[in-house]
Amino acid sequence: MKSNADEMKESRLAWQLHVEATNEQFETDEITLGPWTSYSLRHDPKHMAFVLSRYKFCAKMLSGKGRVLEVGCGDAFGAPIVAQEVDHLHCLDWEERNISGNRRRLSCIKNITFETADVSSSSVKGKYDAIFNIDVIEHLEPDFEKSFMNNMVGCLSENGVMIVGTPNESASQYATHRSDHQHINLKNEKTLRQLFSNYFHNTFMFSMNDEVVHTGYSPMAHYLFAIGVVRK
Numbered sequence: 001m002k003s004n005a006d007e008m009k010e011s012r013l014a015w016q017l018h019v020e021a022t023n024e025q026f027e028t029d030e031i032t033l034g035p036w037t038s039y040s041l042r043h044d045p046k047h048m049a050f051v052l053s054r055y056k057f058c059a060k061m062l063s064g065k066g067r068v069l070e071v072g073c074g075d076a077f078g079a080p081i082v083a084q085e086v087d088h089l090h091c092l093d094w095e096e097r098n099i100s101g102n103r104r105r106l107s108c109i110k111n112i113t114f115e116t117a118d119v120s121s122s123s124v125k126g127k128y129d130a131i132f133n134i135d136v137i138e139h140l141e142p143d144f145e146k147s148f149m150n151n152m153v154g155c156l157s158e159n160g161v162m163i164v165g166t167p168n169e170s171a172s173q174y175a176t177h178r179s180d181h182q183h184i185n186l187k188n189e190k191t192l193r194q195l196f197s198n199y200f201h202n203t204f205m206f207s208m209n210d211e212v213v214h215t216g217y218s219p220m221a222h223y224l225f226a227i228g229v230v231r232k
Helices: 004-027 035-043 046-061 079-083 096-105 142-154 169-174 177-182 189-197
Strands: 067-071 088-093 112-116 128-134 156-167 200-209 212-214 223-231
Touching: 035 046, 035 096, 046 079, 046 128, 046 156, 046 200, 046 223, 067 079, 079 088, 079 112, 088 096, 096 112, 128 142, 142 156, 156 169, 156 189, 189 200, 189 223
Parallel strands: 067 088, 067 128, 088 112, 128 156
Antiparallel strands: 156 223, 200 212, 200 223
């Protein structure tokens, strides 16, 4: 049997190894959350898991791409997940307060850049291998939808891919009061597919409930993804 002294010695050694193993984490500069994410943490923290899972889906779909554009990045909570899978991620948002905050908070991630731009009213400079936006199109005035889509598709490379994620119109009856008033351009599976068919030869639809992506019965999905491949 081990003596008390031996047990205490082993305990001290285990603690020392733990401290040494975690020094790197404790020495890392902390990153402040942005305004949208801070609000979620205070009022609906589980929503943060949903947002991150949507970004993970985009990251997996776009893995290995070179130049990727996110339109409507907000406070860029999920942008590092996509940046981990692509060569360079350029993020746009119309709100300068978001962009300035993103540049400050995420300066440590070297393959992300940020720019203030309103894609619904102005074209995008350069060409990109892929474009995505998450929780954007439902906030867009319907009259601006055509120019929004034209400007995004216009900066895609010949074989580029575009992903749009948005809440399902059929789930709007369960939306919070805030979401219900902000979501002015909701889509269902049929209308989102029709929108993409105007711009792409191939459209692939996915459904999502909480963190689970699937191809099940779309009217029962809370969230939808459309992936457009080979632009017209």
